[in-house]
Amino acid sequence: MTNDEQHDHVHDPATGLDPRALSALVDDELPEGERAALLERLAQDPEAASRIAGYRAQKAALKALGASAAHSEPHVVVLRARTPWWRQAGIAACWLAVGAGLALTLAPMAPRLIGGGGGEPAFAQRADIAYAVYTPERRHPVEVAAAEEEHLIAWLSKRLNRSLSVPSLQEYGYTLVGGRLLPGEAGPAAQFMYENHAGARLTLYVTATPKGETAFRLFRDGNRRTFYWVSDEMGYALSGPISEGKLRTIAIDVCSELGGRPESWQ
Template sequence: MTRLIPTEDELHAYIDERLAPARRAEVKAWLAANPQEAARVEGWRSDARRLRVALAGLGEQPGAAQLDLGQLKQRLRQRRQRRWASAAVLVLAIGVGGLGGWQARDAMLASVDLPMADAVQAHRLFAGSEALDIQASDPTQLRDWLGRHFSRVGQLPDLAGYGFRPVGARLLSNEQGPAALLVFQDGKGERISLFLRLPGERYERMPQGQRVDGQLEARYWSHGAYNFALVSAADDTRGAGVGEALRLGL
């Protein structure tokens, strides 16, 4: 499977000319089609160039510490990576449609350290039916799909009592590994989504809670091997009941 969207590490490897020729060509083509990101990468390249010049000057000074440029760049890279990871922005789609993952990074910069920020962003990016990997109007179909990809998850409850029926699902990944977005819709076309993923470094166990993000509300919890979040419209009074049903079932 070809990864169309370069990761943060790959962009740094591209600057350092450490990518394999075939992947380097793919990244170069992607940057040509994304001028804003190309400008950001060029800024990194310029910073690295200035850093090399500065270190060369320091090396000529008597008694100057022999700084290892590679180690210094690695520390700078790690700081950038922690910044992205703390915002939970690596919502990269597995398979077709991975562009949304890169868009998620930029859109999530303002959401640093918010619990299950990736769930809210995944809902915004992928809750439309055209962005789903599978269409599943039967709860059994969705249960079977979920069981194939996440063996340690519980029984997905039927939400028909709250007016919601399955629409489909999308397989995702983030910095922890596989993740999934399951989408449901009522008779009026209102959609909610269930997001699940492995625990992260900051939120190893997700405390049960909720928060409003714009016009959306996220209700989140941990159970078994996964962290979960139900994302719904902030003014939808059914959110509490649906969230409790999912929490007890999963």
């Protein structure tokens, strides 16, 4: 195998994904078909989704640093020879290895549960991952936009085999962006996305849950919070980077609007 052929097979050993594809996803440079397939993979792979979240955080930090520098120093452009793609891929693989080490080091620190309990249910974890994967998307945050709300509800209700409705969050300043179908632990799940005037987003994740399962807790991962509950064998998870008190207040209203009994929460 030639050197070029070897570089064509650079993959992250932890996720099996090509780091060039991950980088292209963050930079919104993937063709539509490849982007959709990779997002689907990330929705089912917590470790890969965590990598993407890290890349986006790094990109945001670099952008903020660049903006800060632009205000304090003259803007200078330095021209350098273009680095070959295979060398960039090798560097990306090295950074992925460093990221894996950091993940192992920091894993005991997150995520954490508020309110006790031995661990969050799988649907709450999936809701948190889906929030991290899809809310940063600017061009394709949802599959069906709010302009087709009637179609969106009918489609997701059919796929989940359950009559669904989309609660309004207008009184809290959030309007519906749209929704998408996601793979759940034991069947399909739905994600509805909302956005306020500042661009901040909340998501409501809905899926069937095993009989007898109950949960009324807040799950925290970094600055993301997910308040989740179970009602009539359906799991609901409201996720967003807002205060615990406000998220709980919204969750209580959403639960009531969807026919639940939040008064039973301790």
